[in-house]
Amino acid sequence: MDDIIFAIPNKSDFEEVRQYSSSDMVTKYLTWENYKSIEDFRKFFENSYLKKVVFPNLFRKILVNGNFVGTLHMLTREEGVIQIGFGLLPQFWGHGIGKSIFNKICEFISETYSSIEIIRADVNVNNIAMIKILESYGFVKMRGLDGGRFSYEYKADILRFKCLLFSNNDVEGLFEVGNLQQTPLSDFDYIISFYEESRINNFVKEMDNIGFLVIDNPAPYHYFFESRFGEIFDVYLIASSFFHAILNVQNTIFDKSGFLSSKLNVKEKQYFSVCYEEKYLYFLIKIFDKFSKNKFIQIERIMESLRDSVIIPLARETGEAAVDDITSIHWKNEDNLYLAYKATFVELEAEKIKNSIKILFNVICARDAMNPKMKIQIEKIKKNVKWI
Incomplete structure (x- = not known):
């Protein structure tokens, strides 16, 4: 594993940083200008690189296994937001070092600056390698910037959460x-x-x-x-x-939703038989329970399971729809299960969810395959849920 250090700049860095900051291959991706003149570079080196060494505006030289590979710049222009930028000498490109350095930068920020809420990185649109690193880490592209750049952001508390668990x-x-x-x-x-x-x-x-x-x-x-x-x-x-x-489940004794059996790809032994309508009602009762507790995100997930593991296969079984796969469904009419299917796509607002639940309830009440146990459950819902 590479030993990565962010060291405080010193005067002995002059030649290494000049080589780095005067390279066309490097500076075409950075925000600073290409210092062709040694005098222009000296001004930058003495007035910025050597002097800006403390938060909220600081430079660090990046050492990998004791060798200079590039520089890191971190600064804060607005409260709670730290902007990062780093570059590497071309000979270190394409070896995975950039990703390791980026991980180290993010860990350093999360451990050192508790006041930081957002980590921001502006990247050249042509810097494909850096864009891949940002997106793989979870950074979100927020907006385009002048000069052919994108601004990416990441919430520092997510990083702190992951780092704390890793340690x-x-x-x-x-x-x-x-x-x-x-x-x-x-x-x-x-x-x-x-x-x-x-x-x-x-x-x-x-x-x-x-x-x-x-x-x-x-x-x-x-x-x-x-x-x-x-x-x-x-x-x-x-x-x-x-x-x-x-991960070592061999057989399913019963699975009322059918969800885990399908995910684990195990067969259900016929000790207990659960028809699609029973599974439908099982999910619907869960939806009523979550709605009473304002658990809207969980309702969204249950509705997805109801749609994919009950409504779609039931429609295929009864011939109410031709189903190639979950994303390719051709309904033969626009009532009954079609209405239930549409009702599972709902915005997370109380009244809209309530209307969808009413549709789902009416659909199951209209089905013919209602056994005595299901009828008792339906009557219980009618008694306990006044708005249904």
């Missing part, structure tokens, strides 16, 4: 789940695995002590943490033994 010896793995849609209500979803299940409770206390506060605990081992700058982390805490068990 925690009790945490075995961190897995990003992601969102169905990036909306104002979206959060950041993760699964955290632990080698020892007994360490999970200690972990929650530790997170609270370092500024990630628990704001909700809707189920055992399911927590919502809020960071200093208001980012929400939706986290499932799981022992790694659970993963081992789930």
Whole structure:
């Protein structure tokens, strides 16, 4: 592993930095001018490079295994935002060093500057290698800039969260789940695995002590943490033994939703038979429950599962639609299951969700395949949900 150091500039750097800053291959991607004149370069070296060495405007030379490879510039022009820029000598391009250096820069910022909320990087549109690094790290392109540049940003609390978990010896793995849609209500979803299940409770206390506060605990081992700058982390805490068990499932005794069976690709033994209408009602009851608790993001996910694992295969089975795959569906009429299908695509607003739930409820009530147990559940919903 390469030893990467961001060292404070000194006078002995003169020739190395001059070679770097006068290279056409390097400066075409940077914001500063190409210093062809040694006097112009000397002014930059003495008035900027050597003097700007403290936050919020600082230069560092980048050393890899003791060798000079380039420079780093970090500055703050607005409160809570740090802008970064770095460049490497051409002989170090294409070897993966840039990505390693970028990781080190982001870790350095997260560990050193607690007041920083946003990390920003402006990049030349032709600097494809740097754009790939930014996007792979999770930076989001915000806007175009003059001079053929893009501005990318990343939330520092996400980085702090990941770095803290990586340095925690009790945490075995961190897995990003992601969102169905990036909306104002979206959060950041993760699964955290632990080698020892007994360490999970200690972990929650530790997170609270370092500024990630628990704001909700809707189920055992399911927590919502809020960071200093208001980012929400939706986290499932799981022992790694659970993963081992789930990945070695042999048979399904029953699966009311059919979701896990399909994901794990295991066959269902016919101990219990669950028809599509029963699965539909199972999901619908979950939707009613989440709506009563204003869990709109979770409703969105349940509706996706209802659509993909029940409505679409049921429509194919009954001949109400011709289905090539989940994205290629040809409905034969625009009623019943078609209405249910459309209702699962809903904006995350209370009234719109309520209207969709009403449609879903009316559709299941109109189905013929209603056994006595389902009828009892339907009557219970009518009794308990006054607005249905």
